[in-house]
Amino acid sequence: MPLSWNEIKSRAMAFSRQWADAADEKQQSIPFWIDFFEVFGITNRRVASFEHAVKKHGGGQGYVDLFWPGQMLVEQKSRGKPLEPAFDQAMGYFPGIAERDLPHTLVVCDFARFRVIDLDTRREITFALADLHKHVRWFGFIAGYKTQEIRPQDPVNIKAAERMGRLHDALKASGYGQFGSAPERAGHALEVLLVRLLFCLFADDTAIFPAQGFRAFIEERTAPDGHDTGPLLAQLFQVLNTPPERRSALLDEQLAAFPYINGRLFEEPLPIADFDAATREALLDACALDWAGISPAIFGSLFQSIMDAQARRNLGAHYTSEENILKLIKPLFLDGLRAEFERVRHQRNRLFDFHKKLRTLSFLDPACGCGNFLVISYRELRLLELDVLRAAAELQGQSGQRSIDVHSLIGVNVDQFHGIEIEEFPAQIAQVALWLVDHQMNLRVGEEFGQYFARIPLVTSPHIVHGNALTLDWAAVLPPARCSHVLGNPPFVGHQWRSRQQMDDMARIWGGEGRFGRLDYVACWYRRTVEYLQGNLAASAALVSTNSICQGEQVATLWGWMLANGTHIHFAHRTFAWSNEARGKAAVHCVIIGFGLQDLPGKVIYEYDDIKGPAHAVPAANINPYLVDAPNVLLPSRTDTPPGLPQLKKGSQPTDGGHLIFTTAEKDDFLAREPLAAQWMRPYIGGEELINGNGRWCLWLKGIPPAQLRAMPLVLQRVQAVAEARRRSPTKSVREFAAQPTLFTQDRQPDAPYLAIPEVSSETRHFIPIGFLGPDVIASNKLQIAVGATRFHFGVLSSTMHNAWMRVVAGRLESRYSYSPSVYNNFPWPFCTLDSKQKVPPAQVQKAQAAIEAAAQAVLDARAAFPGSTLADLYDPLTMPPALLRAHQKLDAAVDRAYQLAGGPKSYSGDAERVAFLFTLYQRITSLLPVQTTPPKKPRRRGAGLAAGGAGVDAV
Template identity: 80%
Template sequence: MAFSRQWADAGNERAQAIEFWIDFFAVFGITNRRVVSFEHAVKKHGGGQGFIDLFWPGQMLVEHKSRGRPLEPAYDQAMDYFPGIAERDLPHTLVVCDFARFRVIDLEARRTWDFALADLHRHVRLFGFIAGYKAQEIRPQDPVNIRAAERMGRLHDALRKSGYTGHALEVLLVRLLFCLFADDTAIFPAQGLRAFIDERTATDGSDLGARLAQLFQVLNTPEDQRSRNLDDQLAAFPYVNGRLFEETLPIADFDAASREALLDASALDWSAISPAIFGSLFQSIMDAKARRNLGAHYTSEENILKLIQPLFLDELRSEFARVRSNRNRLFDFHKKLRHLSFLDPACGCGNFLVISYRELRLLELEVLRAAAELQGHAGQRSVDVHSLIGVNVDQFFGIEIEEFPAQIAQVALWLVDHQMNLRVSEEFGQYFARIPLVTSPHIVHGNALTIDWNEVLPATRCSYVLGNPPFVGHQWRTQEQMADMARIWGTEGRFGRLDYVTCWHRRTVEYLRGNTATNAALVSTNSICQGEQVATLWGWMLANGTHIHFAHRTFAWTNEARGKAAVHCVIIGFGLEDRPGKVIYEYENVKGDPHAIQASHINPYLVDAPDVLLPSRTETPPGLPQLRKGSQPTDGGHLIFTEAEKTEFLTREPNAQAWIRPYIGGEELINGNGRWCLWLKGAAPAQLRAMPLVMERVQRVAETRRKSPTKSVVEFAAYPTLFTQDRQPDAQYLAIPEVSSETRQYIPIGFLWPHVIASNQLQIAVGASALHFGVVSSSMYNAWLRLVGGRMKSDIRHSPAIYNNFPWPFSLPEAAADLAAAVQSAQAAIESAAQAVLDARAQFPGSSLADLYDPLTMPPALLKAHQKLDAAVDKAYQLAGGPRSYKNDAERVAFLFTLYQRITSLLPAAAAKPGSRRRRAARDSA
């Protein structure tokens, strides 16, 4: 307002414009005339020479006229300068002015504001960028994150090409990351780094390495200890501390190209960077392969919030809502926020810590607003914010096995700290910054599976353990990871089959023993809650007092960057103390949003049901047909034909026609793509000798088997005409594919005749009836399968153990004894409905099971037949105490677990597998 009054009568461009803009910049605390240039020479559109009245590269261009002159020609004149400006120097803001009037054009947002000089104070935020303020939201998927990582990647490549590599290169890049961010967020003088490089280093880059080393030394030296002869431009940089610039690095050899790469990086607006994801992007520039898929591997903010909200944020916000109107309780709540501590024992680039810290700071900001309202300061700017901000980065602890991500994690926390400080500054009208860096996050470079977490953060001080440890299946582990597994789980039993991520589950439980009030949440591969891993891992976890507090059931862990990566994950929140208010987050679509379901208890399969651990049961329950794998050739492919190969072979060897059979696996059963096999069982030697091409193939089978590393296969080289595992039925059999798409509501199954050879990719049951077909085809069985079965990627994987553990509707002895007539009626209803399903399929003889069970193409007649079958099966379960209806699969499986518990409690002690497994797990832990 004082500036507006001072210049209210000015009007002569030639005599007063430069002084006008010098005073204008002083309004924002900028007194260094190096920031902008006046009468900046540039080539105009068309090739003529022009002079920009005021130019701040990468920020602002001003065209100034005398009072009363029209602004439109001034705007056109300014636009003529743009073709002559280097791309990295293009401004985001264009201003035309005649002293009395301003026209401000935001070139990125394509918005224009016109106002009088007297109203400048009402529009001052348009110029907030001059002082380092950016009135914008930090968006994780903002393309600037990708562009910034790509430009840092070019700089990385240029330096590495010069021979500057290893630890020194990593530290230099981390320092430059901090400096580029500081240049755009008021830590440094506005565009101080960019101006320093542009103005104080040679264009060939020959002295840039030395000048950066000098800058780092200045940043590491308190102002009162610096040389009196220090250049003014260097002296303007603040003391940073935090040990970020402490280490003396070898001086890097830049050239013109690497200098240009650094200037290009400095031209971006680094205030818009999201520290939560940029760290992962930044790390990927070190790997050429990862950079080709840049943006595919960072953890999205949305997914991080799925973990931290139920772990601690929702509860803190609820508590804040309860205390916000009580001054004393609000004060205590604020103190509580300062004393929380967080440990991520596999922190990577720190994204979980960064988002947790940001959310804690945002909550603290709400606390300060509420306190100001209670004290009558709402809307006023008299609060001493410096003494009120309590939450700090030293509440955050991490362990990371790689050095470079560990360095990035520490800097990322400082960056988000400063972003939050700018939010506070804007909120309360006072500049607030924590420079020099007095406090630091505690990021330890080391293997979390070999060091004592208490040395990083004593369990007695820890509030929450959180993170996303690495997933590695047993077949993909390195030697070091195998050693970690043996150290954590031992080498006996089935612990070696666990995923690598489970090492963090065990270490977390052991850590929580030091403070049972601490809660934890980890992202994991969904395989730890499916199939064979459940009993092994959770037998130990439950025996050691673990309670599941909340869980996100299987969902796709994705991000919005190009080259998306997706894995199928669960999030499990747990602790050693039970607590009410348990929640299961259910996903109808693994790529969609969840809905929360209140639960009284969450079991290891992430269902509201008792803690039942299903064994890898090989015995079939009495009264049921045995389910087993089909036959396995182990033949090197020499006994198997495609349709085209079979036709060509029979043209040359017609005598083989009698020995070729249909060969069906899961793929062929579902999609109808036929294969064939040589089934030479019972072939006489003379018959074989009469078929030379068959003999050639038999010879190749023998050779293949002799080369096998498996002893039993080598021994079977003596029987090259036979499959190594012959389980082919001599009667009609039920066939179930081993793998089926997750998109199907019902797994496609069917009956096959004995002349059709079932491959080992099918599971088969000889003697199965329409009753068995009906139950296995029902929604009840399919819900069980989706929950307890393993997965191949996202596809559903069936196994005999799923079938053997399934609680059939007529499994209870009392059902057979006391309700015989009702049981017979229910069985007949299921058989009738099952036959109706088969009849509905038969109406479409040209369609494969894939066609029939695709949700988009499933015939209405087949869908209705399945719905009637579901009703018949559900009614049969009512005889065992089941409800009349189910809202979803989770309710079905919850009932099935209860029924399973009842059935197994009636078995002899030796057959009570889950309990014995749990006792063994407890013994192993002891």
């Protein structure tokens, strides 16, 4: 166990007095440095060597005065000799030192003076021998105090995982764990062995083991060819699992120096691994890293990825960054605890009660993976406890009491953290990661108060259960009455990507109704969490989710159940990019939702102007399932078009195997060979073509006389290919349509001009680009079309008001907006709630409507001024013409004035206010409507009061 700082300082002062007159390098250097190490409690001669031979820069032979591989190099001179040449001499040794042995600290000394350089940070200091006691913390690593900043993006995390990856590959190639095991357990032994080695590497650099004890054991006790490395490791593991009083009296001294670890980490018997020279070198390379600086919060995920060669090529792509974890835990519990601490920090009794409260908190992550959320939560709780101890020390100092005993006061422990993980290896990593961060925090406490503090042997353990969280009883892992917070990042899997087991999980949790099958897999954890919280209404939860559960058709299905079972949303991060800074980074568009079964004040929505940018907190009176400050409204998948509005429907679908569709080049080539087909060739427009102008064409053979068809053999070949493709379809209705190969399987083509809305549009645009098309342009099924739409409808749908609504309620395809008739049918149009009680003169309505029409025409005119530009060009925020932008601003003003007639404000600070108003308006509208239940088989118009006021508007 390392000495306390007070003891080290006392020894340093005695050392300075003892060696005050030392001057001769040759005679006194070795005893000087032996005594120096004893200042820090190191008497083992194994840690460093004197007169270590190396090749100097240029090829000559040199001798390092003192060398501790991977830690420290010392160049000693006689008293009065200049230190600068000694520094240059020391640096000249570095080319001859193996990379894994390069030191992090360089010392040059002439007995009277020390010059110390931290080669990692480039910090340095020069001080006199008499002042050694003032600067002993520069040598804290000798005693075992190695507190350093744990940086999640530090390249050492990637490097460490890569070195473990090489070791993993070498052991796997040897067949370790593959023979004599059941197939499902084939990789188990290798996984456990790697977890044990991870712990040993970390222990070597953090004073759990004697200084560099594990590395010295491998280097000194195992043969260079590696033949005895496996058996000696097995012996070491047995020692680590044996209390000192039960160890053999004849146990080797070097092995006996290792502590008893416990915690069941070294309990399971493992097959003895076979090493060769290369495998032993891979292990020593891993030993050479400074594992004290590893971030357990991310290293677990990196470590897991080494088990898969494909995943390792993209190493670091899927770990969860600390920044994103803090987005969840700060509003869930950390901000509240920090605020409470600030209120009580100067009051002894209340501070004592607050400290006791920290020990009572319990956390459950029901999809914990490698434990990232639990590790960061534990670390932050320990940092808060450290602040409590500082405050307690200050209060004691004010009252004249002696310093606090941290050994007895540290209360927060890993047994407050519980997790469920379906895969065994990540579950093991999660447990070890919590132990690692526990020890890092213990080192930090020791550094702070000068009292080494460690929890070895491991008496308490985190409760990580290997199993399926959707079949396990969570109460058996942590009784809900003891749970404070549920948190985590359950898996995101859309309905089309689920495995058979995941489909069974969905059916078990949600039942067999088809609408539940459309939910994202993560919705299972929401339901299980709410059911679990029924046992403790005071507990709260926060989960990371795909943003799809707050958009489109999933909202009513999931949140209808959640709200009916008493759920209240306490805070929410709206859509942002869940990414990290590692190589091959992966980004998903996510939300974070904090919720519980109590309605709490102080609700907050975290808004993102840019999904990759910072969030800004916005207070909210209520957070609804669409994550806006508005009433708890659930929009149905409304199929009925409100009265007075043109129906919105999909375009036509060919289901033709591609044989009726042409690019422009293909069309030109086809017509050159079959010129009679020109009168049957039509422009074919989907969302891509509407926005980007990439022309496609189709054979539109509706009504073609048989004689004309026979006169075009190439067209006839295409028709025959359509019939064959349809006959091969697994869908019965498509096979039946093989009898009509000249027709699209779904013909919704209008015979009049229509408004076209792309089904999918980029999230980077402020407006969905929409436009009017003629009846000769065939709309594909990737367009939503409205026949009979006017400039009024175009203007409202092109406004910021409608686009703000769309951004909240539309579904998403990846991050892009997916526009459906439900967005349109549920939208609260202007004038839709006006009745006789509001006493708005019809003339005002007509004036507002005319203003929208005029502004809409101005937008169309502004577009027409750039005939060579596509809608993608015109609506790209970077290239949008100023004239078009001004036209849209005038259109927004006209639409906003129309909504003022329904009680809307004169201005809006942003989309959030617009959507909040629209939800309130929607609630007012639907209070006049019957609830839409199961969609009728035949289209019917239902509900008065949603009229858009478009009757009598001239068509464009």
